[in-house]
Amino acid sequence: MKWQNIQAAATGEQLPQSDRQLEFFRQMLEREEERTRLEQEKMAWLCSYTPVEIIAACNLVPYRLLAADKETLRADIYLHPTLCSYVRGALENALSVDGTTLQGAVLLNSCNAASHLYHSLSTFYSQKFHYFMDLPHDASPAALDFWAGELRQFHRALARYRGIALRVDTLQEQIVLYHENRKRMAELYGERKGEVAVNGNDLIRLVQASMLLPASRFREILGLFANHAQKQQEKGHFCRGPRLFLLGSVLSKVTIDIIEEQGGVLILDDLCMGRRAVTFDAIPAAGEDPYYYLARLYLGRYPCPRMKGSFAALDELEQLLRDYRIDGVILYYLKFCDAWYYLGQILKERIRHIPVLILEGEYTGMGGGGQLRTRIAAFLEMLSQKNSMSAGEACLAPTVGNRDVGIFRTLDFRL
Amino acid sequence: MAHGLLKLGTDLNQIGKKIARGVSRHILHWPLLYSLGQETVRRGLLKFPYESKRMLVDYGMGQIKEAYRRNAVLVWSSAFSPTELYYALGITHFSPEVASAMVASFGFQEMFLKEAESRWWGRDNCAFHRCAMGGVFLDYFPRPRAFCASTHLCDGAVLLFNNLAARYRRPFFLLDTPLKQDHGALNYVVQQLKSIIASLEELSGKKMQAEKLEEAVACAEAARRELEEVNRLRRHPLSPFNTRDAIAYLYLYFNGVGSPVTPHIYNTLAWELKEKINGAEAAALKPPRFRLLWLHMPPIYRNNMLAYLEGKGARAVFEEFSHVYWEPMDPGRPLHSIARRMLSHFGHGPVERRLHAIKTMVERYKVDGVIHFSHWGCRQNCGSVKAIRDFLRREGIPLLLLDGDCIDNRNYAPGQVQTRIDGFLEMLA
Numbered sequence: 001m002k003w004q005n006i007q008a009a010a011t012g013e014q015l016p017q018s019d020r021q022l023e024f025f026r027q028m029l030e031r032e033e034e035r036t037r038l039e040q041e042k043m044a045w046l047c048s049y050t051p052v053e054i055i056a057a058c059n060l061v062p063y064r065l066l067a068a069d070k071e072t073l074r075a076d077i078y079l080h081p082t083l084c085s086y087v088r089g090a091l092e093n094a095l096s097v098d099g100t101t102l103q104g105a106v107l108l109n110s111c112n113a114a115s116h117l118y119h120s121l122s123t124f125y126s127q128k129f130h131y132f133m134d135l136p137h138d139a140s141p142a143a144l145d146f147w148a149g150e151l152r153q154f155h156r157a158l159a160r161y162r163g164i165a166l167r168v169d170t171l172q173e174q175i176v177l178y179h180e181n182r183k184r185m186a187e188l189y190g191e192r193k194g195e196v197a198v199n200g201n202d203l204i205r206l207v208q209a210s211m212l213l214p215a216s217r218f219r220e221i222l223g224l225f226a227n228h229a230q231k232q233q234e235k236g237h238f239c240r241g242p243r244l245f246l247l248g249s250v251l252s253k254v255t256i257d258i259i260e261e262q263g264g265v266l267i268l269d270d271l272c273m274g275r276r277a278v279t280f281d282a283i284p285a286a287g288e289d290p291y292y293y294l295a296r297l298y299l300g301r302y303p304c305p306r307m308k309g310s311f312a313a314l315d316e317l318e319q320l321l322r323d324y325r326i327d328g329v330i331l332y333y334l335k336f337c338d339a340w341y342y343l344g345q346i347l348k349e350r351i352r353h354i355p356v357l358i359l360e361g362e363y364t365g366m367g368g369g370g371q372l373r374t375r376i377a378a379f380l381e382m383l384s385q386k387n388s389m390s391a392g393e394a395c396l397a398p399t400v401g402n403r404d405v406g407i408f409r410t411l412d413f414r415l
Numbered sequence: 416m417a418h419g420l421l422k423l424g425t426d427l428n429q430i431g432k433k434i435a436r437g438v439s440r441h442i443l444h445w446p447l448l449y450s451l452g453q454e455t456v457r458r459g460l461l462k463f464p465y466e467s468k469r470m471l472v473d474y475g476m477g478q479i480k481e482a483y484r485r486n487a488v489l490v491w492s493s494a495f496s497p498t499e500l501y502y503a504l505g506i507t508h509f510s511p512e513v514a515s516a517m518v519a520s521f522g523f524q525e526m527f528l529k530e531a532e533s534r535w536w537g538r539d540n541c542a543f544h545r546c547a548m549g550g551v552f553l554d555y556f557p558r559p560r561a562f563c564a565s566t567h568l569c570d571g572a573v574l575l576f577n578n579l580a581a582r583y584r585r586p587f588f589l590l591d592t593p594l595k596q597d598h599g600a601l602n603y604v605v606q607q608l609k610s611i612i613a614s615l616e617e618l619s620g621k622k623m624q625a626e627k628l629e630e631a632v633a634c635a636e637a638a639r640r641e642l643e644e645v646n647r648l649r650r651h652p653l654s655p656f657n658t659r660d661a662i663a664y665l666y667l668y669f670n671g672v673g674s675p676v677t678p679h680i681y682n683t684l685a686w687e688l689k690e691k692i693n694g695a696e697a698a699a700l701k702p703p704r705f706r707l708l709w710l711h712m713p714p715i716y717r718n719n720m721l722a723y724l725e726g727k728g729a730r731a732v733f734e735e736f737s738h739v740y741w742e743p744m745d746p747g748r749p750l751h752s753i754a755r756r757m758l759s760h761f762g763h764g765p766v767e768r769r770l771h772a773i774k775t776m777v778e779r780y781k782v783d784g785v786i787h788f789s790h791w792g793c794r795q796n797c798g799s800v801k802a803i804r805d806f807l808r809r810e811g812i813p814l815l816l817l818d819g820d821c822i823d824n825r826n827y828a829p830g831q832v833q834t835r836i837d838g839f840l841e842m843l844a
Contacts, residue, residue: 308573343574
């Protein structure tokens with residue numbers, strides 16, 4: 001909920017219609033997620049490279065294991081404190097009520113922390129099905145062949161566990177369903193170079209829902225949301241505020257909502273809980289093996305920092321920021337997330353002309369919400385001042401421009 | 416006035432330091448320096464406890480000298496990458512992680528770490544990598560033509576090399592090592608090795624000759640056999656060779672597999688160990704009170720952890736990095752042999768593999784207890800702590816968990832460590 005809306009609710013004022021509709025969507029998502037949470041036919045997954053189509057083809061709801069927004073007291077017994085709070089939070093969730101409704105978990109060796117989470121889950125939690133799968137670091141022909149074989153093995157193992165026949169046509173149906181959902185999400189993310197009618201945090205919220213709900217149910221909600229977004233666009237109800245690019249490790253919606261609360265407009269994100277997880281596509285070749293297609297689809301997408309191609313992708317970053325007229329970049333490090341530590345360091349060097357706010361914290365934001373709010377507010381205030389200075393002084397002092405932003409170029413705030 | 420003079424003095428001091436740093440950096444880039452070093456070692460002007468260590472230092476200096484040659488085709492390689500390929504192709508390689516260990520052993524790590532930290536390298540990631548980045552920023556290291564890393568064990572290495580490749584804008588060859596050890600995984604690694612060889616050929620302008628590759632694998636196999644012999648001798652109750660001595664020889668494991676020099680050094684070490692054990696038996700020396708197994712690496716910077724143990728009658732008789740985990744290598748099938756060696760690392764994949772290896776080492780070296788050194792920033796190592804603790808408890812083997820850092824000595828508190836060691840030894844007694 002926006003800050004203004006909280007005030008409006010407190011004073012009994014009527015919310016604007018557009019905000020009422022957004023609140024309606026948000027509440028609907030909450031309800032649907034809660035309903036799915038209580039269902040028994042779910043298979044947990046962690047990394048956004050997980051081929052959810054295979055899980056769905058085995059009549060299970062692919063359910064992303066999110067971290068609990070609470071202290072990880074039980075998980076801390078099993079996982080070392082130098083592993084990120086996302087995996088510790090995920091284990092905490094699995095050990096609590098959420099875990100009892102899961103049929104099992106599928107984890108990839110995305111990082112050392114994920115490997116250790118797998119071990120903890122399989123050892124300390126009596127799930128019926130556990131699967132640990134390799135994830136190659138690039139999309140070379142050898143990697144595609146290898147991973148296609150891995151996916152086939154995984155499908156076979158899951159079908160055996162479910163006691164059902166392995167059916168390729170069912171898998172193809174799921175591939176089509178997920179392809180359509182991603183395509184519609186990509187359309188929503190598409191036109192954001194100009195004015196935007198939907199704030200990025202609502203898109204990220206949708207992405208999160210796509211990771212928790214059955215694909216068919218999500219498709220209905222997505223249709224409703226797309227209609228709303230289109231109407232907003234047609235009416236010219238655009239979001240106002242500094243245009244932001246959010247990137248970094250996995251982070252909770254609490255943190256993301258703070259940005260909106262403080263008046264920032266998320267234009268783009270590079271999160272595995274956001275744009276990166278849904279805006280990828282591949283056209284199947286005639287007669288292509290579905291497993292090979294899935295390998296090509298997932299390994300060929302915009303890379304996560306863990307992948308080999310992620311650092312080379314930085315070369316396009318400056319252009320991207322210019323194209324989308326980004327005013328400021330927020331880089332969020334999840335504490336102990338190596339992938340972003342190593343990428344973020346060079347990324348920070350590459351972004352030269354746009355202010356960058358670097359934040360570091362835990363997934364849950366436990367106890368850090370206030371600090372985050374203050375820091376983001378200060379950053380947005382600085383961006384607003386810079387924008388107004390640039391607009392107001394442009395005619396008086398033409399030399400004032402990006403060059404003068406030097407002193408603000410980087411603000412490092414660590415929690 | 417006085418303040419002005421003081422400031423002038425401080426400025427001069429800073430300028431002096433900068434000049435000294437610049438000069439030292441330039442001197443370190445001279446191959447001649449390492450030739451002089453080799454001569455010093457060969458003429459016996461430096462004393463070593465083992466002849467094999469003298470050979471090792473000579474060999475290491477030779478490698479560094481090659482790395483600093485202007486026309487060298489230099490590849491930076493990660494700690495677990497397949498070095499057999501470089502030896503077969505005659506390519507010089509340089510490991511930034513090993514360089515970090517050397518920097519720390521000479522006590523210069525703080526300057527390197529601080530430099531990296533001033534450029535956005537946080538203190539929560541691996542200090543081996545942070546120190547290496549400090550060396551990069553300070554321009555102490557030789558300039559690479561390409562980067563080559565393998566993915567097993569260490570996430571950070573892949574990320575570090577990715578960062579470096581983007582920074583230097585040089586090619587990055589990655590060996591993706593799967594968790595499984597089946598036929599599919601083996602083929603996948605072999606395919607990648609072929610691809611890396613093709614890339615290295617293009618880079619160096621040299622063609623890989625089959626007999627050279629076989630020769631490198633034969634050397635790797637000879638080294639494996641010799642290391643097994645060294646390890647066999649280390650089982651002896653009177654073996655004086657402890658983890659502190661063994662750390663230097665890990666250079667061979669990380670950098671020397673495939674080199675013809677490596678088996679000679681291990682062979683010499685084995686011979687020396689035999690002599691020392693015979694001498695100890697003749698002198699009727701007493702074995703240590705407690706035999707310990709060291710998991711992960713001990714700190715590389717100057718510290719008294721292992722010496723303190725020795726002083727208390729306990730000896731770290733073995734460390735997991737010296738464990739020979741890979742099967743005999745077949746020079747007739749070089750790529751398959753290298754691939755098997757890569758895949759069979761016990762620290763890669765399910766934690767049960769590491770637990771099994773620990774049990775093997777505990778039994779083989781007849782240890783009374785285990786010390787696990789949790790290197791801050793090593794997710795692979797630290798993450799297994801709970802599993803190891805539970806496993807050793809079930810097996811009835813005492814365990815001491817020590818948190819610390821192998822490179823960064825700024826949080827090292829000798830008093831605390833000694834207290835914990837005292838407590839552990841009291842329990843063993």
